[in-house]
Amino acid sequence: MKDQAFVKYRKVYLSELKSFENVISKLFINDEPRSLYEPCSYTIQSGGKRIRPFLVLFSAKAMGGKFSDVYNAAIAVELLHNFTLVHDDIMDNSSKRRGRATLHKKYDNNVAILTGDNLNALAYEYLLKDVKNNAKGILSTFTQGIIEVCEGQSLDKEFESRRTVSITEYKTMIYKKTAALAEMCCSVGAQLMNANVKHVKALANYGKNLGMAFQIQDDLLDIIGKENEFGKKIGSDLIEGKKTYLFLRALEKANKDEKKLFYIVIKNKGIQQNEVERFKRLYEKLGVIEDAKKEIVHYTNIALKNLSALPDNEGKNMLVWLANSLINRTT
């Protein structure tokens, strides 16, 4: 993609992101009971890249639709994503997200459980507003996405207490926890525009592979990225003892002594801040940073290749831009 086009689509995205934030900021502000809807409002006003709604919007546009045709569905996937974040934050006992107190810290676990449950139901409510034909198919895709996320989160928690996890198992987990939702967003955006099976499948595969690339990139940026705007430290995943792509791949490639070192990290559930640099060097030595980069390029290329099945139009261009933009991100 040429620089000029890149700038153009970035402008479209930023302008649409502003509109989306404006809509989001007004949701639930008058709904009762406030004890339920005030935390719903707080949760969704978290900012961020809002990638999932844009997957819905761009996929619909790629299938000849307008953003307004699927705007409620775009809101729906963001509500759904926020439901999973709120519950995950309880499970992970996280106190901060994007620089703000997590919901269970701002209120309590009970409010966070119930707010998550309600956001999930509201996601269905919003999706249904945009459904005209094929409600059964669209709702099935949406529901399947949620089941995958639950299974993925369960695997993720299971892996925390396991000694070893293979790269294959790791990929199954991130597919379920992250990529399946991106796949669903694209599929739903296309289905809402009555796209044919071939196009739905192509867009779903684009979303799925973009999601895989996105998650491995997330793992990589923990080591080679910039500190983000909220002060998330480089090496946080290592400090928290997370079984990321880099960690598991390093464990695979390590010699006997290095393996011992990694097993100590697992046993201790993480490392100290001052050990991050040492592990970064070890990652470099083992070549796992290069491996991660290759995986990201691999999945991004499959994502882009799937778009070739689609007619050329601005929606498709935006999806190309999004994939390129994500691969070049630093936070």
Next chain:
Amino acid sequence: MKDQAFVKYRKVYLSELKSFENVISKLFINDEPRSLYEPCSYTIQSGGKRIRPFLVLFSAKAMGGKFSDVYNAAIAVELLHNFTLVHDDIMDNSSKRRGRATLHKKYDNNVAILTGDNLNALAYEYLLKDVKNNAKGILSTFTQGIIEVCEGQSLDKEFESRRTVSITEYKTMIYKKTAALAEMCCSVGAQLMNANVKHVKALANYGKNLGMAFQIQDDLLDIIGKENEFGKKIGSDLIEGKKTYLFLRALEKANKDEKKLFYIVIKNKGIQQNEVERFKRLYEKLGVIEDAKKEIVHYTNIALKNLSALPDNEGKNMLVWLANSLINRTT
């Protein structure tokens, strides 16, 4: 309803309940990951009256359907109900349900949160299996039912810390927390059989009013019922300081000194076991046991009256039997 008919429908119910338990006992036993589906299986094998699935089955039969036409939908509402129980048990910090450890006690809060989330998604998955026409309408009704339950639970938690709650507010809460789901079950059962708007509305109203009667009966049985099979003590609601229909109605009718006494119960968040008899006598003196009985009869009569809009058939008879059966229950 004649005794003979009552016995006949009770037999049908018991026989169908046995089949239902058999189906339920086999759900999710082979699904992966086991860390997610084992707790799903445990949760739903809780026994009980399974009233909600029977509302779906009987409503469909009343509209000319067969049980098999809506069997997945019947499973769906039971999954949904179990999702709400699992999350409510965390919020209420309950350790036992129907004589077994609650899910968050058997496992932990994380497993219980995730299991609830998955049961909710699985409920949609099962419902969708039985949807043929009007998916949008049926899914909207189902989703609205879940939103009401979330709002009802939020009000219920809000009321716990409030000094006073009016009977009107109490009724709004139990409508949302209990009756709306019964209303949804009947509406979905009818809609799956392509019932006309008049019949759907009549069945929904039957379910709604049955739900109201059921909840007030639940409050009443805490005082005048039998100890249940799991040893739930008489007066538990008073001991736990719950703002039941009887408590709130008693507070309304109490004189100045009695009001003081009730406010002390609220302040202390309950009474001692040995005070139950005293409060029972106070309830009798204030006539709130009679008031509760009148409300139960009132709502049951509205429920039954709504059935007069339906054609006479075995499905309708079963709904009549169910209403009569619930009004005469002792646990």
